[in-house]
Amino acid sequence: MTFQTILAVNLMALSALALLLELWRGRGRPGSFAFVNALVLVVGGFGLWARPQEAGWLASLVFFPLVAAPAAFGALQSRYTRAGRLETAARCADLAALFHPTAMMRLSAAYARAAAIEDPREKARAFAALAAEAPPEQAAAIETRLLAERGDWAKALVLAQNPENARQLAGYRFRALGETGRIEELMRDYARSVDSTPLEQTGFSWLFVLAFGGRPREVEDLATRIMRLDADSTAYWVAVAERQAGAAAPARATFERLAVSLRETPSAIAARRQLASDWSPPPPLSPRAQEIVEGVAARVAAESARQARGWRLPPVTLTLIIVNSAMFAAEVALGGSQDVSTLIRLGALWAPLVLQGEGWRILTATFLHYGPLHFALNMMMLALIGREIEHETGALRTLIAYFGAALFSSFVVLAVMIIGAGYGLYVGASGAIFGVFGVAAALRLRDWRHHRASLDAFRATALGVAMLVQIAADFLLPMSSLAAHLSGFCIGLFMGLFIKPRRG
Numbered sequence: 001m002t003f004q005t006i007l008a009v010n011l012m013a014l015s016a017l018a019l020l021l022e023l024w025r026g027r028g029r030p031g032s033f034a035f036v037n038a039l040v041l042v043v044g045g046f047g048l049w050a051r052p053q054e055a056g057w058l059a060s061l062v063f064f065p066l067v068a069a070p071a072a073f074g075a076l077q078s079r080y081t082r083a084g085r086l087e088t089a090a091r092c093a094d095l096a097a098l099f100h101p102t103a104m105m106r107l108s109a110a111y112a113r114a115a116a117i118e119d120p121r122e123k124a125r126a127f128a129a130l131a132a133e134a135p136p137e138q139a140a141a142i143e144t145r146l147l148a149e150r151g152d153w154a155k156a157l158v159l160a161q162n163p164e165n166a167r168q169l170a171g172y173r174f175r176a177l178g179e180t181g182r183i184e185e186l187m188r189d190y191a192r193s194v195d196s197t198p199l200e201q202t203g204f205s206w207l208f209v210l211a212f213g214g215r216p217r218e219v220e221d222l223a224t225r226i227m228r229l230d231a232d233s234t235a236y237w238v239a240v241a242e243r244q245a246g247a248a249a250p251a252r253a254t255f256e257r258l259a260v261s262l263r264e265t266p267s268a269i270a271a272r273r274q275l276a277s278d279w280s281p282p283p284p285l286s287p288r289a290q291e292i293v294e295g296v297a298a299r300v301a302a303e304s305a306r307q308a309r310g311w312r313l314p315p316v317t318l319t320l321i322i323v324n325s326a327m328f329a330a331e332v333a334l335g336g337s338q339d340v341s342t343l344i345r346l347g348a349l350w351a352p353l354v355l356q357g358e359g360w361r362i363l364t365a366t367f368l369h370y371g372p373l374h375f376a377l378n379m380m381m382l383a384l385i386g387r388e389i390e391h392e393t394g395a396l397r398t399l400i401a402y403f404g405a406a407l408f409s410s411f412v413v414l415a416v417m418i419i420g421a422g423y424g425l426y427v428g429a430s431g432a433i434f435g436v437f438g439v440a441a442a443l444r445l446r447d448w449r450h451h452r453a454s455l456d457a458f459r460a461t462a463l464g465v466a467m468l469v470q471i472a473a474d475f476l477l478p479m480s481s482l483a484a485h486l487s488g489f490c491i492g493l494f495m496g497l498f499i500k501p502r503r504g
Contacts, residue, residue, distance in 0.1 A: 006373060007056030008044045011063045013469040015040035018067065020461055032102040036066040070100035077112060078200070084230030084265070086116035107134055111142065120264055124149065140165045144172050149266075151273050153179040170197045171204040178212035183244075183282070186212055187289040190296075195452040202455050203227045206296050211237045213285065213293035214245035218300050225304045232258055232267040240274070244282050299451070309391055316395045317386035320402065321379050324429060327367045328375045338371050340425060349410055349426040351417040362410040363403075368427035378429045381466070385436050392443065394502045398436070401495055405435015405488040412487035426481055431488035437467050438492020439499055
């Protein structure tokens with residue numbers, strides 16, 4: 001398989017994931033991003049069929065300017081908005097609209113520019129002008145933002161509870177319930193709508209549950225490690241949580257500090273409203289509400305740990321990559337990674353030799369690869385999925401999953417050869433890697449069944465797309481086997497039913 005094929009297949013897989021996410025967000029109604037991702041699939045598919053030597057470049061010409069660039073600038077816009085750098089966020093929104101010049105993106109850029117205006121009255125006028133020109137769905141969001149800026153949470157709640165706006169305004173709805181003192185209703189609403197809350201609003205939904213649920217330590221963890229809010233916003237929401245927890249003195253001190261800010265930031269305005277409100281002690285949460293808060297706190301702790309470990313490779317995954325790399329280096333040194341005699345000498349699975357007593361080939365074949373692309377793809381997938389599973393389940397369970405799937409998939413390949421597929425040569429770590437995929441699938445499905453959250457559905461979908469990329473790539477390579485993929489995944493899925501994530 002050539003580099004062009006690899007590039008085209010991977011870009012098409014990324015677009016397929018983005019397309020599924022767009023359709024899921026829009027509940028089956030395609031938006032402009034869905035069309036450009038579909039265009040990547042069409043162009044990439046045409047290239048693979050008619051111009052295989054240029055397929056990767058053809059897919060790139062569509063993917064990078066129409067998909068990757070606006071998505072990257074959109075992600076930067078969200079990051080800078082949470083960090084309080086609104087002018088920079090507005091510039092990122094303008095660049096995203098430049099690469100994806102639809103009416104929706106231009107409206108988003110105008111919205112970001114309006115949000116960056118410091119003067120409250122000018123900002124209100126800018127938002128009002130936008131609301132007058134926007135489509136009904138976006139107009140409702142802008143009007144809700146205006147009501148929130150004025151602190152009119154009762155009216156904002158009415159808009160956010162409208163069934164036509166309920167999904168896109170979930171974050172405003174949760175906050176409005178908290179701001180109006182309807183904490184029990186906030187907790188019930190969160191639990192009821194966790195599967196329909198948009199993925200991009202997940203962090204804010206956790207923030208409001210924890211803040212109005214009186215969990216200052218978890219709020220600080222969420223705001224600094226996961227959401228990366230600016231310092232004033234973090235301090236404000238920690239103070240809200242302290243107030244809800246009954247720690248009135250430190251909460252009041254924080255609000256007083258924020259209230260005297262020289263800039264009219266949202267945190268300063270909200271702090272002054274807090275100081276002017278009734279400071280009666282909040283009522284205790286019901287057992288059910290407390291259970292919901294505890295569940296969110298546990299999720300935040302898990303996500304915080306995920307963020308803290310970064311991209312470093314844990315020891316077992318790193319060791320497996322090193323061993324595979326050493327074997328690949330031996331292939332190259334002893335005759336070439338695509339030389340059949342070299343592969344047989346180093347331990348490739350060839351049925352006649354296995355039947356003559358060389359059973360060790362069932363394992364050694366899983367550490368050999370046919371060509372640099374085969375090796376690079378497998379090691380990339382092992383690094384991505386092995387890292388996640390080892391951090392989540394521990395070193396021993398990862399070793400059991402890897403070697404269990406490696407042996408089982410090799411036995412299945414050998415059986416298929418003997419039964420009638422012919423005595424081909426088999427090498428590759430794909431069966432073992434698909435075993436780790438199977439464990440990951442079991443864990444992600446378990447998460448989704450337990451939480452029913454948008455985040456878990458997205459991760460399960462992303463895992464499925466990654467598997468399809470691996471299958472598509474390996475299927476085009478010699479000496480790999482679909483039987484190894486399927487058998488490795490099945491045994492991994494079975495093992496995953498009994499593997500529990502480690503604690504701490």
